[in-house]
Amino acid sequence: MKNKYSFFIALLAPTAMALFFAGTLFHGGSPGGKSGSPGDNGATCTQCHAGTATQQDGMISTNIPELGYVTGETYEVMLSATDADAGRFGFELTAEDADGNKVGQFIISADGQTQLANGNKAITHTASGITPVGDSKEWAFTWTAPSTDVGIVTFYSAVNAANNNGGTSGDQVLTSNVSYDESTIGIGEEPLEAFFNMSPNPSFGSIKISHEYNDAKLSIIDISGKIVFQEEYYQSDAQIDLSNLNKGVFLVQLQSKNQVKTKKLMIK
Known part of the structure; x- marks a missing residue:
């Protein structure tokens, strides 16, 4: 049986x-x-x-x-x-x-x-x-x-x-x-690269971002794709405290109207 x-x-x-x-x-x-x-x-x-x-x-x-x-x-x-x-x-x-x-x-x-x-x-x-x-x-x-x-x-x-x-x-x-295909239009033009500037990078717990728009949505994203920090109306050069985040690589995304720009950030 x-x-x-x-x-x-x-x-x-x-x-x-x-x-x-x-x-x-x-x-x-x-x-x-x-x-x-x-x-x-x-x-x-x-x-x-x-x-x-x-x-x-x-x-x-x-x-x-x-x-x-x-x-x-x-x-x-x-x-x-x-x-x-x-x-x-x-x-x-x-x-x-x-x-x-x-x-x-x-x-x-x-x-x-x-x-x-x-x-x-x-x-x-x-x-x-x-x-x-x-x-x-x-x-x-x-x-x-x-x-x-x-x-x-x-x-x-x-x-x-x-x-x-x-x-x-x-x-x-x-x-x-x-x-x-990859575009050959606009590559090397300063306005594309100067959408925003971020410092310091690498960071030890805080950053500030300079940008040229009156309104900008700021998102910081970890390598798993999770949004770990977000601010709907980020003012240029405002200090951002990231001391609660773990060390590693993050994506910093700034969006204004129909434009989106992303840069990598290293937190040590």
Whole structure:
């Protein structure tokens, strides 16, 4: 009798584990490496969910100009998907150069619906970011272009439009990509580089930022993408106390109207 029970447990274990991972664990985000990109070997959500990935243009949109991105600049990215049969949505999105290398830095949204994945080289949903509005779902976040010339950058995404039946069947996996070349317009022009000046850097617990705008939103972000300090209306040259932050590298982002500029800060 004992051997018979052991046989049934061994038989059911793989099915139970598959349902656990597909129906529960990944509600909290992609396991990573499932964007459908060349750097991810084309892997998508179909590795865990039944079906064939379908290419769908227009799911990824950004405010990167038609002339291309500028190195070091930060841009808004939006991913949207529609499926009338979906009860939940999930995604993974990454950015790569022509050789499949991950490039740039993703910054998660303040609404708690996104998080970093795949060693901080991609972005995915959280458990709070899976519920559709009607038959659609949108995620918004930002991406900082690499500081050096890497040529054409392509954003790749895979979205799982899940029917929420608790299993892996009946889901639709949608893939999309969009490419941008590096802009040669404005590179080396002083106004681009002088959007704000930050000192001291490295810092031992406080900084001040000089900028040229009447209103500016200041955000300081750790390497996990979490906003650790934010001020809606930061006045130029006002002292900022960061003594409560751990030592390490942070991103300092200043946003005014339609412009966003990001710099790296080292706290020692």
